[in-house]
Amino acid sequence: MSLEKQVDLFANPFRPGVGHTPPYLAGRTKEQDEFRKLLNQKAITENVILTGLRGIGKTVLLREFEPIARHAGWLWTGEDLSETASLTEDRVAQRIVTDLSLVLSPLVNKQQMEMPFGFTGKHAKTLQPFEFRDLWNIYEKTPGLVQDKLKAVLRFAGEVVSKGPHKGIVFAYDEAQNLSDHAKKDEYPLSLVLDVFQSLQRQPDGLPFMLVLTGLPTLFPKLNEARTFSERMFHVMFLGRLSVEESYQAITKPIEDDKCPIKFTEEAVAAIARQSAGYPYFIQFICKESFDVFLAKINDKQRPSVPVAEILRKLDADFFSARWDNATERQRDFMQIAALLPNADDGFSGNEIVQQSAEVLEKPFSNSWANQMLAQLSDLGFVYKKRHGKYIFAVPLLSEFILRQHRQGLNLPPPFGDST
Numbered sequence: 001m002s003l004e005k006q007v008d009l010f011a012n013p014f015r016p017g018v019g020h021t022p023p024y025l026a027g028r029t030k031e032q033d034e035f036r037k038l039l040n041q042k043a044i045t046e047n048v049i050l051t052g053l054r055g056i057g058k059t060v061l062l063r064e065f066e067p068i069a070r071h072a073g074w075l076w077t078g079e080d081l082s083e084t085a086s087l088t089e090d091r092v093a094q095r096i097v098t099d100l101s102l103v104l105s106p107l108v109n110k111q112q113m114e115m116p117f118g119f120t121g122k123h124a125k126t127l128q129p130f131e132f133r134d135l136w137n138i139y140e141k142t143p144g145l146v147q148d149k150l151k152a153v154l155r156f157a158g159e160v161v162s163k164g165p166h167k168g169i170v171f172a173y174d175e176a177q178n179l180s181d182h183a184k185k186d187e188y189p190l191s192l193v194l195d196v197f198q199s200l201q202r203q204p205d206g207l208p209f210m211l212v213l214t215g216l217p218t219l220f221p222k223l224n225e226a227r228t229f230s231e232r233m234f235h236v237m238f239l240g241r242l243s244v245e246e247s248y249q250a251i252t253k254p255i256e257d258d259k260c261p262i263k264f265t266e267e268a269v270a271a272i273a274r275q276s277a278g279y280p281y282f283i284q285f286i287c288k289e290s291f292d293v294f295l296a297k298i299n300d301k302q303r304p305s306v307p308v309a310e311i312l313r314k315l316d317a318d319f320f321s322a323r324w325d326n327a328t329e330r331q332r333d334f335m336q337i338a339a340l341l342p343n344a345d346d347g348f349s350g351n352e353i354v355q356q357s358a359e360v361l362e363k364p365f366s367n368s369w370a371n372q373m374l375a376q377l378s379d380l381g382f383v384y385k386k387r388h389g390k391y392i393f394a395v396p397l398l399s400e401f402i403l404r405q406h407r408q409g410l411n412l413p414p415p416f417g418d419s420t
Ligand SMILES: Nc1ncnc2c1ncn2[C@@H]1O[C@H](COP(=O)(O)OP(=O)(O)OP(=O)(O)O)[C@@H](O)[C@H]1O
Pocket: 015, 016, 017, 018, 019, 020, 021, 022, 023, 024, 025, 026, 027, 028, 052, 053, 054, 055, 056, 057, 058, 059, 060, 061, 250, 280, 281, 282, 283, 284
């Protein structure tokens, strides 16, 4: 087959992006097995939190969970929780009722059609199809607080489900770290969700609903702050980097195809695995760039290689710079000090930054400044708090990016001279 034809038949398969299904989903089998087990609970006492750094593969894995749940006999509903959807209790309630109506309406309609003689035949034709409005009526007609109203709707849903073949309903919410209580506005949407689900699940005839929340590492501390029982209510899956073997699979499997015009050399695969450090987004990004480079060099007599320095420059411009530019100069100084610490990637304390800043800055940070700074950076999504007062960068490989900028500022030679 001619090269042109081959290129036409096989487009670059790598997909760096937000929630883009990868050409090959590497690893994550342990998490899928855990989820399968949780779906087998007799009464739901453990819900799921899927958490991890930006670009680690939370959205993609959440999407993998859906067919697993359906296969196990569950219904699935849910959404991406944008900030606006989650501001008030009313809006969150409306969200849940809307999501519920999507899975419930077909069931209720089916059950109405199958009702015993008297409701079938001619009458069935005149029956109004069940829809969101009907559920919302239950909500509105129930006296009491938002919580009582939502519980009434969910109890109704429980009855409908119990008459059918399904085991229950999974409510899956992505970007759930956006769900926050706002004491100043007297709005507690996060506590509302936790209270409602916990109380319905705890009853003797516990309703078959499972919450699957996905979000950044700030999510779980936030839930615990809102309700201490959250710790017992959720099984937390912390998604980490891919292992070396899984990284190799993510790099090589998508191009293991006779139609693929290129093949990465062993050195190239090793270089991509090393530079991406097992972070899925970076694997997709570097592979996509490398694929194009290999394709362009296909007619050269030389063995093509991964131009690491150029790709890193592009990654800095495409991925890191936009985030970095959101920080103030003082915040950047602060993060630079953190990145210079030998334990930058394992967790650092405000105190360590204060000490380091005394050595390198003319105007060092005080303790209270450092704490304020860490809180601001946490809100901006640059760092998150681990246990024991240690912080960690919430954006993968951010410390390396900062050090690259630092070196450039000092006019030092680029760190990655090789182009293997
Ligand atoms: N297991 C995997 N194997 C290979 N590629 C993956 C894997 N998981 C995710 N990716 C790729 O990584 C990128 C990021 O995935 P995803 O958007 O799911 O991350 P995320 O954790 O939801 O990020 P964010 O915190 O920004 O929402 C996507 O391009 C996706 O194709």
